[in-house]
Amino acid sequence: MNSYNFPKTTNKSKNIFQYQLLLVNQSCFFVSDESDLTTEYLDMEIDWIPGMEGLLLKELPEFMRYSKPEDPSFKYLLETAQAADNVSHIIIHTFEELEAKLVKGIKSIFPNIYTVGPLQLHLNQITKMETKNFDLDCYSLWKEEPECVQWLQSKEPNSVVYVNFGSITVMSLQELLEFGWGLVNSNLYFLWIIRTDLVDGEPAVLPQELYEAMSEKGFIGSWCSQEEVLNHPAVGGFLTHGGWGSIIESLSAGVPMICWPFSGDQLINCRQMCKEWEVGMEIERPECEEG
Structure with a gap:
């Protein structure tokens, strides 16, 4: 040492x-x-x-x-x-x-x-408050797509899995494909946020076969209003990277989680979620093979 x-x-x-x-x-x-x-x-x-x-x-x-x-x-x-x-x-x-x-x-x-959390619940109580350079009604790092919430409107309560790995987490293309086929094979409705930079070092492009299979029960967006999605009655579970903001928002909405921690505090956040609070479960990082 x-x-x-x-x-x-x-x-x-x-x-x-x-x-x-x-x-x-x-x-x-x-x-x-x-x-x-x-x-x-x-x-x-x-x-x-x-x-x-x-x-x-x-x-x-x-x-x-x-x-x-x-x-x-x-x-x-x-x-x-x-x-x-x-x-x-x-x-x-x-x-x-x-x-x-x-x-x-x-x-x-x-x-x-x-302790001052959960912050988003405090923000929800503010009906109209703006500072010179910051609008409290919008604190996302990415542009939100309203179509994500619109798609949820037609779904039954607790029928949709929401999937979002945060604003900076990246994965390999093989991991992306593993998650894609896993969601398809679950036979559940799912809303999956795939950022343009989600795949490390290359575009997040799905094969046509997978894209067509996912289109039957899934909706893919590049970003959404996460708090609004988590509080939607159609959402019954959240597949997350375990970032602190995501965990706090999911807890506030009462949505159970499946955690795939990637790095940093996500590991210990996942541990707390699974072992201490018992509001979710951890999945191991998938073993992906090339080809």
């Missing part, structure tokens, strides 16, 4: 760095080689993070399993932790009824923690 020279800490900032040092000392960072990421190693229990008892190493973000001291993600983590010790109050997008144990654990380190 490599070593890392942590900056000196003040009395005010020592708490968070104690946890950073603990991660390193417990060998959770910087295995010597990626081949060391054995099943036994990844299934190691991390039982010393407040509010996250029973957490497994494989449920932490990937850069906390195999990384280098100069890795940008690791450096950002340290810098963010240090910055957090220099502020008087911290606001987080969650709500205590959902994560009471975890919020209590964070408060043991940072007493002045305030």
